[in-house]
Amino acid sequence: MLTRDFFPSPGQPTPQRKVILPYRLYEFARLRLSKILYCRDSNRTGTYPNVQFTFLGFTFRPREALNTQHHRRFTSFLPAVSNDALKRVRKEVREWRLHRRTSATLADLAEQCNPIIQGWWNYYGAD
Template identity: 65%
Template sequence: MNLFMHYAFDVWMQRHFPQCPFARYADDAVVHCRSQEQAQEVMHAIASRLAECGLTMHPEKSKIVYCKDRSRTQTYPNVTFTFLGFQFRPRRVLTRHGQVSTSFVPGVSPDALKRMRQTVRGWRLQRQTSKSLFELAERCNPTICGWWNYYGAFHRTAMHELSRYLDRKLVRWVQRKYKTLRRHKRCSEEWLRKMRQAYPREFAHWQYQGKQVG
């Protein structure tokens, strides 16, 4: 498929629209255009090209998106898209001068976060009461590190939701492991907070962001 798409799409794009940079992975592609008119022309041409090759454009994923930011302030129906697990959309960011601004940047997508939460749920951490906190960290860290190294490459604060979810699962583990804390969620959160302060590098997600437990 990749070799086929190289000739069916990549080479064709370079020949017919050399002024439009693009990125493609498998059958997913993003094409950069300078105007809505150009985007409509390119989209129509791509649809025709794919039809020649016996392919069709995805009816929902194929769309024209306006990359809205501090210098592009017009109103369009679509201002977000997802590519390779990242959601590209307008976000409030801090400039190098410490000012708040709007930039069109990628961050982990909601679907990717959902898949990661499902993986964490499958670990059944709250039932691993025979293990120590350090043993749990040893088991989980390789996967957490992989997630953060990939999805944390851009707009890292978007990954804080996953960190909070992991900590909530660990709080439930604390409640199940220690009978005196079983019905005391706040005390369990405090226990985990103290462990985090004492061992800030124990869990990978503790190292990557400073959000407090609870």
């Protein structure tokens, strides 16, 4: 396995103790793509600067949920489609220019659009 010595930031003095990390993890740390995240929910209510993150088109953050047994609402750390992913979906649908396809029947439009929409539905899910 490739490894590299990890230092908190370039130009800083060498720490007392070196930490050996896998090379890819080192690259994330070096580029500052990794950060400590506070998973706030009903039991952890503190305030911290980082309470959400986006990964593979999903934003994980505190969201309201429903306890189906007791019919109570509570806060839980849950995923949902990210705003950037929604923008990409909207942009692609606009590029289809459905309003300009006046000669196509509704069945033709559905045949063209349904496979793509079903793919989004399967990936992002629906509640």
